[in-house]
Amino acid sequence: MKPLVDLNVVGAKGAIAEEAEGKWGMVIDQDLCTGCQACVAACSMENNIAFVGEEDAGYGRSLQWMRIERFWEGEYPEVKMTPFQPTLCQQCGSAPCEPVCPVFASVHSPAEDLNLQVYNRCVGTRYCANNCPYQVRTFNWRDYERPEPLNNQFNPDVTVRRRGIMEKCTFCIQRIKHAEDAASAEGREVEDGEFAPACAQACPADAIVFGRLDDPESKVSQLQKQQHGVKLLEELGTQPRVTYFTGE
Amino acid sequence: MTETAQHMDHSHAGTMSHEDHLREQHLMLDPKPRKEMNDMVMEAMHHTTWKFWAVVVLLGAIVLVGLLGSWGYMIAEGLGVAGVNRPSYWGIFLVNTVFWIGISHAGTFISAILRVFKAEFRRPFTRAAELMTTFGLIQAGASIFMHMGRVWLSYWLMPYPNQRGLWPNFHSPLSWDLLAITTYLLASTMYLFLPLIPDVAMARDRSTGWRKKAYKILALGFRGTEAEWTHLRNAMTIFAFAIIPVMFSVHTIVSWDFAAATRPGWNSTIFGPYFVVGALHSGMGAVIMVLAIVRSTMKNMKYFIRPEHFDAIGKLMLIISMTWAYFFFNDYMVQWYGGDKWTHELLHFHEAGPLGWMWFAMLFVNVLVPWAILWNKKWRSTPWVVFIVGLLINFGMYLERYIIVPISLTINRQPFTWRLYQPGIEIPLSIGTLALFILLYMLAAKFIPLIPVWEVEEGQMAHKITKFGRETVVSVSELE
Numbered sequence: 001m002k003p004l005v006d007l008n009v010v011g012a013k014g015a016i017a018e019e020a021e022g023k024w025g026m027v028i029d030q031d032l033c034t035g036c037q038a039c040v041a042a043c044s045m046e047n048n049i050a051f052v053g054e055e056d057a058g059y060g061r062s063l064q065w066m067r068i069e070r071f072w073e074g075e076y077p078e079v080k081m082t083p084f085q086p087t088l089c090q091q092c093g094s095a096p097c098e099p100v101c102p103v104f105a106s107v108h109s110p111a112e113d114l115n116l117q118v119y120n121r122c123v124g125t126r127y128c129a130n131n132c133p134y135q136v137r138t139f140n141w142r143d144y145e146r147p148e149p150l151n152n153q154f155n156p157d158v159t160v161r162r163r164g165i166m167e168k169c170t171f172c173i174q175r176i177k178h179a180e181d182a183a184s185a186e187g188r189e190v191e192d193g194e195f196a197p198a199c200a201q202a203c204p205a206d207a208i209v210f211g212r213l214d215d216p217e218s219k220v221s222q223l224q225k226q227q228h229g230v231k232l233l234e235e236l237g238t239q240p241r242v243t244y245f246t247g248e
Numbered sequence: 249m250t251e252t253a254q255h256m257d258h259s260h261a262g263t264m265s266h267e268d269h270l271r272e273q274h275l276m277l278d279p280k281p282r283k284e285m286n287d288m289v290m291e292a293m294h295h296t297t298w299k300f301w302a303v304v305v306l307l308g309a310i311v312l313v314g315l316l317g318s319w320g321y322m323i324a325e326g327l328g329v330a331g332v333n334r335p336s337y338w339g340i341f342l343v344n345t346v347f348w349i350g351i352s353h354a355g356t357f358i359s360a361i362l363r364v365f366k367a368e369f370r371r372p373f374t375r376a377a378e379l380m381t382t383f384g385l386i387q388a389g390a391s392i393f394m395h396m397g398r399v400w401l402s403y404w405l406m407p408y409p410n411q412r413g414l415w416p417n418f419h420s421p422l423s424w425d426l427l428a429i430t431t432y433l434l435a436s437t438m439y440l441f442l443p444l445i446p447d448v449a450m451a452r453d454r455s456t457g458w459r460k461k462a463y464k465i466l467a468l469g470f471r472g473t474e475a476e477w478t479h480l481r482n483a484m485t486i487f488a489f490a491i492i493p494v495m496f497s498v499h500t501i502v503s504w505d506f507a508a509a510t511r512p513g514w515n516s517t518i519f520g521p522y523f524v525v526g527a528l529h530s531g532m533g534a535v536i537m538v539l540a541i542v543r544s545t546m547k548n549m550k551y552f553i554r555p556e557h558f559d560a561i562g563k564l565m566l567i568i569s570m571t572w573a574y575f576f577f578n579d580y581m582v583q584w585y586g587g588d589k590w591t592h593e594l595l596h597f598h599e600a601g602p603l604g605w606m607w608f609a610m611l612f613v614n615v616l617v618p619w620a621i622l623w624n625k626k627w628r629s630t631p632w633v634v635f636i637v638g639l640l641i642n643f644g645m646y647l648e649r650y651i652i653v654p655i656s657l658t659i660n661r662q663p664f665t666w667r668l669y670q671p672g673i674e675i676p677l678s679i680g681t682l683a684l685f686i687l688l689y690m691l692a693a694k695f696i697p698l699i700p701v702w703e704v705e706e707g708q709m710a711h712k713i714t715k716f717g718r719e720t721v722v723s724v725s726e727l728e
Contacts, residue, residue: 124397164397
């Protein structure tokens with residue numbers, strides 16, 4: 001195990017540059033993605049994400065932690081499509097959302113090297129969302145009702161958020177913790193592929209691969225070594241942990 | 249004691265002698281006996297008509313429904329009733345915050361900087377300007393709280409000892425903001441209070457009933473002895489000097505909320521001075537509007553506030569308008585020259601987007617209107633003309649903040665999320681905030697002397713007209 005860096009102290013930025021590799025990472029193959037949105041649905045189920053309804057969603061208030069971006073060029077019928085791009089929190093190593101929160105609701109987890117949102121600490125200034133270059137943070141604009149029968153399906157491992165709170169993808173930290181607890185009870189390390197976040201689990205095309213970046217033998221590390229992946233807005237120095245593969 | 253001779257206006261008007269003409273034009277050369285002037289100010293304070301109370305009731309109703317009612321509804325329902333969305337996470341509430349802090353700037357600017365530089369024309373309206381600072385900051389603070397998702401937990405922004413050892417994050421520009429605005433509010437309130445003491449003491453000696461009791465507390469037992477004056481002067485000098493850097497820091501720190509972010513269009517190093525000048529621009533416009541209203545609605549004010557004051561502030565407005573234009577150009581040019589793709593996209597959206605008219609209107613009223621009107625001495629000495637110019641400048645500066653906050657937020661590095669912002673409950677809340685400002689000002693004008701009488705009297709004692717042969721010379725002596 002590498003030494004842990006506490007990113008909530010002054011001078012941490014220099015330390016991160018050396019730790020740029022990260023702990024947990026994801027590879028998304030856009031050539032395999034069919035844009036079916038199964039990951040989006042699975043994410044919403046797993047993480048108790050509220051349904052905002054048609055009107056609010058149309059006004060840019062959907063709460064999905066993951067979205068499938070799709071662009072096209074030209075006029076119908078000569079339309080050139082870009083590959084589908086599932087966009088989620090990139091779990092930046094040097095995250096712009098973290099320093100701007102006045103109450104430490106947006107913090108870095110030194111143990112898991114992930115960006116966490118402490119829901120019950122959030123006061124809703126929404127600065128983190130403005131400062132996120134990926135625009136993946138979502139805000140609870142209201143207390144949303146769950147329509148029947150969705151009010152009967154809640155994940156007991158995840159907090160239900162109320163109005164006025166920022167939320168975002170956690171890489172399904174409840175599953176990470178669950179797997180780590182199970183592994184430590186058996187006195188071993190978590191094995192690669194032992195568990196996956198909801199989106200990776202649900203993807204019918206296996207376009208999403210999740211695992212340890214600091215384990216050179218893991219599938220994610222192996223895929224990253226293929227060198228043809230891109231990281232979103234890497235030029236900003238955010239050190240994103242998600243790599244995208246797209247046709248060459 | 250130093251004597252400085254300065255030439256004043258030499259335009260002779262008709263048969264009136266030059267000396268009379270000077271007296272008519274300049275308050276400092278037109279002294280009245282102390283008792284008379286004190287009574288004039290007291291009368292202005294006490295004299296209220298049914299129209300005043302009708303406006304107070306109307307504004308009170310707007311504050312009750314527009315501000316408190318809408319805010320309560322928004323707290324209960326969540327920010328969904330406002331217009332904020334992704335990507336415009338910040339909307340009119342932050343526009344209002346920046347706007348009101350801007351308004352609050354001119355109060356201190358006029359009062360402190362002109363006091364430090366001993367500009368004599370400041371004397372009758374320092375208090376009117378300082379009141380704007382305090383009341384403007386109240387609106388700015390309220391707008392920040394409106395903006396928060398869970399306002400009932402806003403005390404978490406404060407560093408207070410708690411069982412969990414949790415502190416606010418001093419890396420966050422919002423924490424700096426909180427400290428800066430709190431410092432400015434406290435400092436400007438004290439700075440408002442210090443020169444008020446002799447006037448409150450004057451009012452105490454001329455009042456009865458509850459007013460006397462209140463003034464007695466506020467006057468802190470001021471009797472006008474030499475020692476008291478010395479202490480007061482020392483305190484005021486310290487505050488006048490100290491509050492100038494505080495004033496500059498506040499709006500610079502407000503600009504860091506934007507400049508420290510990673511967003512295209514916000515991440516600009518010139519934002520600090522650009523915001524300070526923008527604040528002075530709208531603030532001076534607001535001062536001149538307040539003075540025009542006070543002069544035309546309150547009793548005896550035509551004696552204290554004269555065209556010469558509009559003339560002096562008009563000159564300042566013209567210079568500030570030029571400075572603002574320079575900084576605007578600087579900000580725009582450097583961002584455009586940088587060649588960043590998203591910044592270009594944003595700049596294009598400012599001018600040619602669906603709300604492009606705001607960009608052109610902003611330049612028109614912030615630059616073209618002041619430049620076209622304020623160069624003319626006659627126009628800038630006419631209260632209603634400068635009132636309209638001030639109103640237009642404030643409209644333009646509001647547009648500027650609107651362009652910086654929600655319109656710039658529309659464009660980011662993820663084109664998939666681009667979406668326009670439409671204000672919702674922000675509109676009644678903004679109107680309510682404005683109504684609260686006017687209401688507080690109107691009530692304060694009836695409770696504290698709006699004219700610093702002692703300062704005017706001091707100035708009039710310092711000025712004198714002397715004849716050297718045929719030449720009339722105005723001299724000012726330094727009393728302090």
